[in-house]
Amino acid sequence: MTTPAGTTPKGPLTAAIAEDHQxxxxxxxxxxxxxxxxxxxxxxxxxxxxxxxxxxxxxGEEIVVYPLMEKHLGAQGLKLADQDRSDHQFVKDRLYKIDNASVDSEEYDASLKEIMEHLHQHNDSEETKDLPLLEPAIGSEGSQKAAESFKMTKKFVPTRPHPSAPDHPPLETFAGFLAAPIDKLKDAFAKFPSEEMKEEVKS
Known part of the structure; x- marks a missing residue:
């Protein structure tokens, strides 16, 4: 597959992150x-x-991606990772407030809109600034391993916001393994889109 002139091909890690953003x-x-x-x-x-x-x-990003930025990008990586964690905290705080709130309200719509506007800015920064710096530093093999680790980690982490939980491993990893089973039990009784609905969105 060819890459259009003037663009940089995405590494596996960037592709995995961007797919989630989409x-x-x-x-x-x-x-x-x-x-x-x-x-x-x-x-x-x-x-x-x-x-x-x-x-x-x-x-998943806090456990896999941000430690890589801190390890391979030096002081700049530390600064970028700290900003990204701050962005996540903003989102977690607001998601936590609406997680059990009634969806049938204008306040819910306004809160979710605010969250998505913040996420757009955060996601764009990751894709245009953080990851283009990280990919060359870890190389294609490192990017592939990081992408696989990111996808695997997402299978075991909490599925609901926990703003008071640690956001640095290893404490975050330990807290995540404790919270995940409780979240999954709640998910079992929650309403989610059917597979048919998901296919309609992607088509």
Whole structure:
């Protein structure tokens, strides 16, 4: 596959992160369309799917990606990782407040919109600044390993926001393993989009 002139090909880690970012936007778009159509059941399902994805993505980055930035990018990596963790904290705090709130309210819509606007800026910064610096530093093999580790980590981390939990490993890893089973039990009783609904969004 060729890369258009003037662009930089994405490494495996960047591709994995960007794929998650795109899913967030798709889920939020599905939420807003359901809300506009007056279908609060669908809106609730998509909101839950969005929160689920953002929570897993954030912890996955904090456990796998940010330590790599700190290790390979020196003082600049430390600064970028600290800013990214601060962005995540902003999102976690607000998601936690609406996690158990009624979806049938204008306040919920406003809060979710604020969260997504913040995430857009954060995600764009990661894709245009953080990852283009990190990819050359870890090389193609390191990028592949990091992408695989990121995807695997997401399977075991909490699926709901925990703003008071540590955001640096190894304490974050330990806290995540404790919280994840409780989150998954809650998820078992929560409403999520069907597989057919997900396919419609991606088509």
């Amino acid at each position: 899913e967030m936007y798709e889920y939020y778009g599905a939420f807003t369309r359901a809300r506009s159509a007056g279908d609060n059941d669908k809106a609730e399902r998509w909101a839950r799917q969005l929160i689920w994805e953002v929570a897993r993505h954030a912890v």
